[in-house]
Amino acid sequence: MALHTLWIYAVAVFLLSATPGPNMLHVLSRSVELGIKRTVATMAGCLLGLVTLLAASAVGLGALLHALPGAFTTLRVAGAAYLLFLAVKAWRAPVREDETETQDLRPEVSWQALFRGGYAISISNPKAIVFAAAFLPQFIDPALAQVPQFAILVGVFAVIEAFWYSVYAGSGRALSRHLNRAGVKRAFNRLTGGLFAGFGLSLLAFRAT
Template sequence: MAFHTWWLFVVTVFFISGSPGPNMLHVMTRSVELGLARSTLAMAGCFIAVVMLLSASALGLAALLAALPGAFTVLRVLGAGYLLWLGYKSWTAKDAAVDLVDGQGVPAISNGRIFRTAFTVGISNPKALLFAAAFLPQFIDSSKPELPQLVVMILTFGVIEISWFFVYALGGRSIASALTRPALRTLFNRITGGVFVAFGLAMLGSRT
């Protein structure tokens, strides 16, 4: 891959990855709820999911899903349903943070559950497979071996994605200092819940 092609890929991915979406919103809310240190588990879950989707796309799974639209529809509905469920949980959390069930406000959620929930959020959008299948080939030099180029692009995407996770997590900590009042916490939970529901409904309404 030529340097100028890689640089164009970096700039494009920078803006795509930084756009607010379910992964970034989830990392930010975990940072608000659990602190920056424990939100790294959410970052890890979303990050591994993204890398798996990109790798699967590179290996041709996206083409398989495109050839089996019924399977893609099932995955899309399941992913949308999970986002709607997260939205419901956040909306109904009232003045407590999502998944905080200890009466003293101590996070009762386990590290494993933080990771699993984040991984499910990241992996629940199969459209990322088709996006990667349409996006990655545009930067491949057909005159050179494809696999090394795909590896470079996936690693580059991963570095940029995890960097944006930290940006959103740090933003979440800034928001957390303003959410000590129960009324503001409730408002924040309902806004984030509404955004998750909007993502889920948008996924259900998609036909591609």
């Protein structure tokens, strides 16, 4: 793989990863709710889920999903259902009328649960496999060994994605300072729920070609 090809890939991934999606929204909302430190577990789960999907595309799972449309539909519906569940959960999240709680009064959620939640929302997006199966091979030199090249591409993707997770987590922490009023916090929860619902419905509408 030529160095200029890798740079083009890195720039493309940087721009793609900056675009808000379910993972970024989940990291943002967790940071608002729990703070940056505890959101690290969520970010780790999201990142592992993403790497799992990229690795799956590298070993040909994307082609398998094309060959078995029923399997893709099942994964797509399951992923959409999970996103819609998160939408309802966010929309109905209780809000104290005196939203002046400190970090110590925020909900106690284990690191394991945060990690599992991040992994679940990341792995529940099968169209990422199809995207990666179409995107990654464009930067592979067929004259060279493919496995090391895929490993480099996945590694670069993971590093850039982790950077954007930290940016969104930091934004969530800054945003949390403005959500002390119950009405504002309720509006934020419902906006988050609406966005999750939008992602879920877009996943239902997606068709692998």
